[in-house]
Each structure stands twice: as C-alpha cells, then as structure tokens.
Amino acid sequence: MPAVIETDELKDLRSAVAALGRRYGRDYLTRVVAEGRHPEELWADAARLGYLGVNLPEQYGGGGRGISELSVVLEELGAAGCPLLLMVVSPAICGTVIARFGTEEQKRAWLPGLADGTRTMSFGITEPDAGSNSHRITTTARRDGADWLLTGRKVFVSAVDATDATLVVGRTEDARTGRLKPCLFIVPRDAEGFTWRHIDMELTAAEKQFELVLDDVRLPADALVGEEDAGLLHLFAGLNPERVMTAAFAIGMGRYALSRAVEYARDRTVWKAPIGAHQAIAHPLAQAHIDLELARLMTQKAAHLYDAGDDAGAGEAANMAKYAAAEACVQAVDQAVHTLGGNGLTREFGIASLVTAARVARIAPVSREMILNYVSHRTLGLPKSY
Secondary structure (H helix, E strand, O other): OOOOOOOHHHHHHHHHHHHHHHHHHHHHHHHHHHOOOOOHHHHHHHHHOOOOOOOOOHHHOOOOOOHHHHHHHHHHHHHOOOOOOHHHHHHHHHHHHHHHHOOHHHHHHHHHHHHHOOOOEEEEOOOOOOOOOHHHOOOEEEEEOOEEEEEEEEEEEEOOOOOOEEEEEEEEEOOOOOOEEEEEEEEEOOOOOEEEEEEOOOOOOOOOEEEEEEEEEEEOHHHEEOOOOOOHHHHHHHHHHHHHHHHHHHHHHHHHHHHHHHHHHHHOEOOOOEHHHOHHHHHHHHHHHHHHHHHHHHHHHHHHHHHOOOHHHHHHHHHHHHHHHHHHHHHHHHHHHHHHHHHHHOOOOOOOHHHHHHHHHHHOOOOHHHHHHHHHHHHOOOOOOO
16 A cells, blocks of 8 residues: 655655746646647656656656656646646556557657657547447457558547657457457557547647547558557556546646635635635635545555556556546635636636636546446446446
8 A cells, every 4th residue: 555645755756846837837828728839848848857757667768657756747737727638648648558568669769759758649549439438449450461451530639739649549350259359559640541630629728639530541560559469458557547647637726726716715805804714615625625635645546556566456546536536626626716706707817717627537538427337346346237
C-alpha cells in the first residue's frame, strides 16, 4: 500500500510544478484558447524542466519515475488553472504503452521526443457506434503482404491537428479462433488515407476534438505496437494510466475552483461579516475540500499500484479514483459558482467555463455508470447486466 503521507520528493515536485503553474495561470490558458492555438510556451517549459517525461525510462530521456509523479504534475498545473490535457494522452497513454511493449526501434523513435516534448501523440479508441464498449470497435486491420491496411472511424480524439501521430486501437483477426482482438497501431499524421474533421464542441479548451477516418491506411509491419496476440493486455496498460491522469486532471480543476471560491468568501462582505463566516457558505466549501482530498488519496493508491506492477489492483483503484475525482470536481465547481453568485458566471472570474469542463471527467474516458458496473461485478461479485 502507498504511504498515506507523500514522500519529500513528491512534495518537492508538487511545489516546483505549482510554481511553474503560477507563472502561467488561468489568464494564460484563457488567452491561448481565445487565440485558437495550443499552449506551446507552457508545454515547452514543462518539458525543459523534465516534467512531461517524468514517467518515461531514463535510458530514453525520461525521468525514470512513474504515473505517481506524472499525475502530480498534471494536478498541480490544474490547480494553478492551466492544465495540459495532452499530458493524459501523449506521455501517459502512448508513452507508457510504447515503453512497456514497443520494440527497441519504436522506443528510440518515440520516447525521447515524448519525454522532451518535441514529439506528441494522440490516442484514438472511441467510435461513433461503440461508445464505452471496446469489444464493439469496428476499426479493423488486415495484412497485405508485409504491411497492414487499417480501416475505420474514431471520434473525440484530442489534438490531432497538433500531434505527430495517433496511437489507434484497431482489431485484427485471431488466426486460431477467427475472432477479432484489439491491437495498437502508430498512424503518422500525414499517412495517406488518414483524414480528420474538427468536432465543434461547447467546451472551452485549447485541445480540439476530432473525428478520424482511416480509409485503407497502409502501415508498415513495425507500426504495430506489441504482440499481435496480446489483445487487451496492451490496451489496458494505457487505459489505467489514462484513468489515473483523468482523476488528477479533475482534482486539479476542482482545487482551482475551490481556491477561487474560498478567496472570494473570505473577502466578500454583504452584511457585517464576510460571507465565508456563514455556515451555509463555509460548510459546502469544506465538504468540497474533503471530497477532493479523499479522491486524491484514491488516485495516489491507483498510481502506486500501477507503478508497482499490480495491473489488476490498479485497474480497480484507477476506476474508483476517476469516479471519485469526477464527482468531487463537479461539486467543487458547482459550489464555487454558487459562492460567487452572479460573479461566478462572468468572464472576469473565469469559473463558469469550468462548469462544462468539469463534466468531461464524468463521461470520459469512461462514464461513471460503466465504472459502477465494473465495481458491481468485478469488486462486489454481482451478476452483469450487459
């Protein structure tokens, strides 16, 4: 089990990343979004300080640590109001999968760039008709001589316009059973037959969402990451870190909203005392803080289990952490808006935009209902309903 109290090393990392976050802050991210560009300056500084690749192997330019450290980086940037969503995808999912299962050539080609921020990857799994059911993925790969031909569609893929490649979840036919099993392919952004369309979202974020079309995209044999017969093993090696990082993203966002509300409640005086002196204001904010702290503990547990190599234990804890963090984030943001009243809906205070963003953690990368299904039948042993 992880230590309840963080090590001095992790505390120092939190402090250092928080200082970086304060140099940029919410105003920076708001400006980047308004200008329709990506947060290149913050990304470059985080990379220069070694934060983006802290979880990747040292021999490929990374920090040699784990998801525990990477999730701290994302949480603290979020708490400063400037989270980097691409951290969930590029170093956490794609970097982890390549580090664990890639060939030596793939590791040399991708990991140093992912670690120093000069190369980035998107991750494509969700499909229009599959939803949360990864077993219904219809993107398929078939052999054509020594090559692969990849065909299908993906939706809600982040930052395809800014990344060098997309790690796409497809399916190949099992020669023994004839059944389709998931496999992972690196698809370069300029691959012939690979096109994407921007999805117009009512969501304030620097990273845009895209629909992908893969029309017989020809890939060399070494585009396949890992063994063809590994199936779900490789997929969940990336999905568990994704859940931990999504939890960290949500906790950071909730902390940012809560800090703005607490600051306002200390200073805002309507009658004789600041509004924070009234329990109707103070207690909900205290509860939001407690829930965020509890979610952080579960996130730390999930990250620790994953870094220790306990994939089964990490899967359960990561799902719980993502659920708890999403719920705590939504409540914290909602209470922050309520605390500020009309000011909570103004651009000046910058909290209203979080109302939509907070709900992303409830539905992505897996809905809270599917997590409850998972806990029901995997943890509690109840029969499946699907």
